[in-house]
Amino acid sequence: GQQVMQIPQYQHVQEGEDFTTYCNSSTTLSNIQWYKQRPGGHPVFLIQLVKSGEVKKQKRLTFQFGEAKKNSSLHITATQTTDVGTYFCAGPSNGGYQKVTFGIGTKLQVIP
Amino acid sequence: DGGITQSPKYLFRKEGQNVTLSCEQNLNHDAMYWYRQDPGQGLRLIYYSQIVNDFQKGDIAEGYSVSREKKESFPLTVTSAQKNPTAFYLCAISSTGGHEQFFGPGTRLTVL
Numbered sequence: 001g002q003q004v005m006q007i008p009q010y011q012h013v014q015e016g017e018d019f020t021t022y023c024n025s026s027t028t029l030s031n032i033q034w035y036k037q038r039p040g041g042h043p044v045f046l047i048q049l050v051k052s053g054e055v056k057k058q059k060r061l062t063f064q065f066g067e068a069k070k071n072s073s074l075h076i077t078a079t080q081t082t083d084v085g086t087y088f089c090a091g092p093s094n095g096g097y098q099k100v101t102f103g104i105g106t107k108l109q110v111i112p
Numbered sequence: 113d114g115g116i117t118q119s120p121k122y123l124f125r126k127e128g129q130n131v132t133l134s135c136e137q138n139l140n141h142d143a144m145y146w147y148r149q150d151p152g153q154g155l156r157l158i159y160y161s162q163i164v165n166d167f168q169k170g171d172i173a174e175g176y177s178v179s180r181e182k183k184e185s186f187p188l189t190v191t192s193a194q195k196n197p198t199a200f201y202l203c204a205i206s207s208t209g210g211h212e213q214f215f216g217p218g219t220r221l222t223v224l
Contacts, residue, residue: 098211
């Protein structure tokens with residue numbers, strides 16, 4: 001079945017350093033979403049990418065969708081303590097209308 | 113998020129008891145989902161529903177049951193057949209044709 005792999009699983013950075021998480025799918029995706037889950041909270045939708053090679057920015061966050069639409073990345077510039085949490089990518093599942101498959105997530109710790 | 117409610121936030125049950133978790137939405141979205149999250153793990157789909165009176169099994173449906181009698185409600189029953197029921201349960205919705213998932217605050221179930 002379809003797999004969505006995400007690396008790294010954990011990342012510790014000093015405040016002010018950059019951070020990147022990568023997402024790879026075993027199949028071509030029509031779109032990819034990114035979510036953030038703060039400690040003790042629920043996942044919150046951040047963004048959806050649809051086009052091959054698409055790049056979108058939200059303040060210090062940059063999201064990219066690969067040319068082959070099988071991989072994606074989230075880059076945070078100059079991390080802050082408010083960036084702490086787990087970042088998930090997700091893509092449409094095979095054979096399921098409106099189903100998505102989530103990556104395992106990357107847990108980010110920011111050391112002040 | 114917004115018009116998605118799950119109650120209670122924390123729930124304790126004795127082993128062998130069935131328990132029903134509520135999920136209500138007032139955003140008039142058709143698709144509703146139930147996910148399970150274990151510590152340090154990603155999100156695994158239990159059941160989903162695209163329309164009233166219809167629902168589909170997800171990846172880990174064994175030991176769970178759902179109903180969708182009203183558009184705004186999608187309750188999940190964790191039965192005594194579920195071998196490891198202690199987990200964080202998240203309900204989500206998405207708009208017609210969309211894949212973006214909008215999550216409720218979740219219910220943390222502990223079975224003693």
